[in-house]
Amino acid sequence: MDRAISVKLSPALKASCHTCSLSNLCLPLAVEENQLDQLEDIVEQGRIYDRGDHLFDQDTPFRSCLAVRSGAVKTSIITENGSEQVTGFFLPGELVGLDSLSGERYACTAKALERTSVCKFPIEKLEELTSAMPELQHHMYQLMSREIQGSHQLAMLLSKxxxxxxxxxxxxxxxxxxxxxxxxxxxxxxxxxxxxxxxxxxxxxxxxxxxxxxxxxxxxxxxxxxxxxxxxxxxxxxxxxxxxxxxxxxxx
Amino acid sequence: MDRAISVKLSPALKASCHTCSLSNLCLPLAVEENQLDQLEDIVEQGRIYDRGDHLFDQDTPFRSCLAVRSGAVKTSIITENGSEQVTGFFLPGELVGLDSLSGERYACTAKALERTSVCKFPIEKLEELTSAMPELQHHMYQLMSREIQGSHQLAMLLSKxxxxxxxxxxxxxxxxxxxxxxxxxxxxxxxxxxxxxxxxxxxxxxxxxxxxxxxxxxxxxxxxxxxxxxxxxxxxxxxxxxxxxxxxxxxx
DNA sequence: CGCGGCGTTGAGCACGGTCAAGATGCGTGG
DNA sequence: CCACGCATCTTGACCGTGCTCAACGCCGCG
Structure with a gap:
C-alpha cells in the first residue's frame, strides 16, 4: 500500500540517508558515516501525504516512528468525549511517534498540515539497531528526553x-x-x-x-x-x- | 559523602533488587531473574533524604537516574526569573530524572516531600546495560514514552x-x-x-x-x-x- | 452564484487570580 | 508546660483575563 502513490516519485523504496539534506537533524546525526548503511537498511520510504491526510491514527497498531522529510505534521490526542488536544507540531527532521513506544498502539493521531513526505523506522528493527549501536541508543534517549522537557515547558507555558x-x-x-x-x-x-x-x-x-x-x-x-x-x-x-x-x- | 548518613542504615552499599518489594514496579520488572545480578551490580544505594532535601539540582552535572524506594519526591523546573513549575510527583518504584537524559545537566530539581530513600542508576552504566539487555532497553523506552504521554495528559488537563x-x-x-x-x-x-x-x-x-x-x-x-x-x-x-x-x- | 471553512471583531460574563485577613498546626525555646 | 513565631491552610471580597456567543468578512471551490 505504501507504493500506491510513490511509485513514480521514488523509484527506489530504500531511503538514502547518505544524500539526505536533513542528516544533520535526523537520526543519522548520531551515526558514523561508515555505519549509515545499517540505518538505511531499516528505513522505509513513506508515501506522500496531502494536507489533512492521517499519517497514523490513535489506537491503531503501532508499527513505526516517522521522520518528517518535508512538509509539517501535527499530533493530537482525542478523548472519549471527542475533545482534541494538539500535542505537537513537527517540522522536517523531527521524529514523530516517540510517545507511542510504550504500547502496542499509537498514543496519538498524526495529521499532515501540508503536503508531507516521511521516512518510516519500523520499531522492532529500530530497537534492534539501537541495541547494536550505543550512539544511536544514546541519541534515542536524548530525543525522548527532549520531548519530555519540551512537554514540561509546554505545561509551564499553559499554567503560568x-x-x-x-x-x-x-x-x-x-x-x-x-x-x-x-x-x-x-x-x-x-x-x-x-x-x-x-x-x-x-x-x-x-x-x-x-x-x-x-x-x-x-x-x-x-x-x-x-x-x-x-x-x-x-x-x-x-x-x-x-x-x-x-x-x-x-x-x- | 553518600555514606555519611547511611552507614548504619545500610551496611552493604549494594542494593538488592532480588529482595526488594518494588521489583514489580521498578526496573527489575523488565529483567529476567537470572540477569538481575547485572542490574544490582550497577545500582548504588542512595542516602536517606529528609523532607525538603534536594536529591539533585537543576543545571548540576547529570549523573544518575533515581528510583524512589520509599517516601515521595517532587520535580520542578525553575526559570531565570525565579518562577517554579512542578513537573511531577514520584512515588516508590518510579524513576526520576528521565527528562535529563538529553544533556550534561539535570533539567529539573528533585526534592524530597517526606523522608525518602532512593536507588541510583549511574547513567553511563545504565546505558551500557541497556545496550546489552534488549528487554531493559525496551523497558526504558517504555518508561520514557509513558512520561511523554503523561506530560501530554497534563498539558491537556491544564489547557482544557x-x-x-x-x-x-x-x-x-x-x-x-x-x-x-x-x-x-x-x-x-x-x-x-x-x-x-x-x-x-x-x-x-x-x-x-x-x-x-x-x-x-x-x-x-x-x-x-x-x-x-x-x-x-x-x-x-x-x-x-x-x-x-x-x-x-x-x-x- | 452560493456554500463552507477559516479568520476577525465586538459585547458580556464567569472562572479563577489577587489581595487581605484570619485560622490552624507545628517546632523551638524559655 | 506554655509562649511565641512561622508556615500552611482556609475563607472572603473584588477584579481582570480570556471564554462564549454572535455576527461579519474573506477566500476557494463546486
Missing part, C-alpha cells in the same frame, strides 16, 4: 503564562526551528490553522486572532493569513519573560 | 479542564498509584503541600483550598490537612469528563 506570552513563545520556537533548517527565521508561513494554534496553546481561536492583531498593531509582527513576519524579535522575547534564549536543537 | 476537574484528576491518579503499591486507594496522606498541588495544576493555592472544601461539602471527599479520604470515587470520575478509566502502570 498569558495568551500573549504563549503565542510569543510559539512564534519564537517556530522561528528558531525554521532557522535551523536554513529557512528564514523572521518570515515564514504557519503550517497550521489558527484553531490548531489555539488548541495547542490552550486558548480560544478568537484569542489567538486578537493577540495576532494586537502584536501587529504594536509593530512586533506582520501577518497576512498564515504568512508571518517577525519585525521585532527582541520585543517578542520581551513579551516572554522566561523562554530559553537558545533552546537546544529539540523536536516537538 | 476546570479547577475541579484538574484536582479530581490528580486525586484519582494518586489513588490508583497508591493502590498499585498495596496501599489504600481511598484513604491516604498527600505527600505534597497545597502549594505544590496548585503549582503542578496551574492554579492558585486559594483555588485548591476552595475546591477541596467544595468537594468536602458535596460529600465526595473528606480532608483534614494532608489526610484525604475519597468517599465517592464515581462522583470524582464524574467530575472529570475524560480521564483514562484505567491508566497504565505509569510513572509521575
Amino acid at each position: 503564562n498569558s495568551a500573549e506570552e504563549r503565542i510569543a513563545a510559539l512564534l519564537l520556537s517556530l522561528s528558531s526551528r525554521f532557522q535551523r533548517r536554513r529557512m528564514s527565521g523572521t518570515k515564514f508561513n504557519l503550517p497550521m490553522a489558527r484553531s490548531d494554534i489555539a488548541n495547542f496553546l490552550g486558548l480560544a481561536v478568537e484569542t489567538v486572532s486578537r493577540v495576532f492583531t494586537r502584536f501587529q498593531n504594536q509593530g512586533i509582527i506582520r501577518t497576512q493569513g498564515r504568512e508571518v513576519e517577525l519585525l521585532d524579535i527582541e520585543s517578542l522575547r520581551g513579551v516572554m519573560p522566561d523562554f530559553d534564549r537558545q533552546s537546544p536543537p529539540s523536536p516537538r | 479542564n476546570s479547577a475541579e476537574e484538574r484536582i479530581a484528576a490528580l486525586l484519582l491518579s494518586l489513588s490508583s498509584r497508591f493502590q498499585r503499591r498495596r496501599m489504600s486507594g481511598t484513604k491516604f496522606n498527600l505527600p505534597m503541600a497545597r502549594s505544590d498541588i496548585a503549582n503542578f495544576l496551574g492554579l492558585a493555592v486559594e483555588t485548591v483550598s476552595r475546591v477541596f472544601t467544595r468537594f468536602q461539602n458535596q460529600g465526595i471527599i473528606r480532608t483534614q490537612g494532608r489526610e484525604v479520604e475519597l468517599l465517592d470515587i464515581e462522583s470524582l470520575r464524574g467530575v472529570m469528563p475524560d480521564f483514562d478509566r484505567q491508566s497504565p502502570p505509569s510513572p509521575r
